[in-house]
Amino acid sequence: MENTEKQVIGMPRLNEPAPAFNAPTTDGVKTLEDYKGKWLVLFSHPADFTPVCTTEFMAFAKMAPEFNKRNCELLGLSIDSHHSHIAWMRNIKEKFGVEIPFPIIADLKMEVAQAYGMIHPGAADTSAVRATFMIDPNGILRAMVYYPMSNGRSIPEFLRLLDALQTSDEHGVATPEGWMPGDKVIVPPAATAEAAEERMNSGDYDCVDFYYCTKQL
Incomplete structure (x- = not known):
C-alpha cells in the first residue's frame, strides 16, 4: 500500500505546473524554463535501438515542422546515455534516411522519468513506458497519454490534440x-x-x- 501511495503522489496532474527538470540532452542541458512561451511535447520511449520506438521517432521527426508551426517544440527521453542516443540518431539517418531534429534527454538517473511517472514497475523496472505530455506556454501540464511497451503511438493524434487545445484556449x-x-x-x-x-x-x-x-x- 505504501508503494502505491508513493506512485500516486509522484504522478503529475493535469492543469497543474509540470514538474521542473534540468536535464542533459543531445543538444546540451535543457530545462522546462527553456520552453516558456512555447508549447512542449515531452515524450518517453523504453529504449534506443528498438523497432517500435524507431517508428515513433521517425514519425515525430517527419511531423516536427507541423508542431513547430504551432509554436510547439518536441523533446524525447529514455533511460539511455548520450552516446546511445547519438548512435541511434545516426543509425536512423543512415538506415532510414530520417534526421531527428529534436533533442533527447539522457535520463540515466531516472530523475525526469520518476518526476513524470514514466516508470511503471508492472511494465519494466528500469525502462520508461511510452508516455506523452503536452505542456502549455505557461508550463502547465494540459494532457498526458500512456501507451504500453508493445504498441506505438499515433503521432497525428498528438498534433490533432494540440490543435484542439489551442482552439479551446483561444475561443x-x-x-x-x-x-x-x-x-x-x-x-x-x-x-x-x-x-x-x-x-x-x-x-x-x-x-x-x-x-x-x-x-x-
Whole structure:
C-alpha cells in the first residue's frame, strides 16, 4: 500500500505546473524554463535501438515542422546515455534516411522519468513506458497519454490534440470526438434558464438541446 501511495503522489496532474527538470540532452542541458512561451511535447520511449520506438521517432521527426508551426517544440527521453542516443540518431539517418531534429534527454538517473511517472514497475523496472505530455506556454501540464511497451503511438493524434487545445484556449470552447480544424466546436452550456431559452431561439448556434450547441468558428 505504501508503494502505491508513493506512485500516486509522484504522478503529475493535469492543469497543474509540470514538474521542473534540468536535464542533459543531445543538444546540451535543457530545462522546462527553456520552453516558456512555447508549447512542449515531452515524450518517453523504453529504449534506443528498438523497432517500435524507431517508428515513433521517425514519425515525430517527419511531423516536427507541423508542431513547430504551432509554436510547439518536441523533446524525447529514455533511460539511455548520450552516446546511445547519438548512435541511434545516426543509425536512423543512415538506415532510414530520417534526421531527428529534436533533442533527447539522457535520463540515466531516472530523475525526469520518476518526476513524470514514466516508470511503471508492472511494465519494466528500469525502462520508461511510452508516455506523452503536452505542456502549455505557461508550463502547465494540459494532457498526458500512456501507451504500453508493445504498441506505438499515433503521432497525428498528438498534433490533432494540440490543435484542439489551442482552439479551446483561444475561443473558450470545447471540441467533440475526432474534431479536426474547420469542424464545428461546442460552446459552453447555458448557465441560466433564460440564457438557455435565448440560445435555443438564436440563429447563432446549431442546438440539439440547450446543453449541446455547436458553432462554426
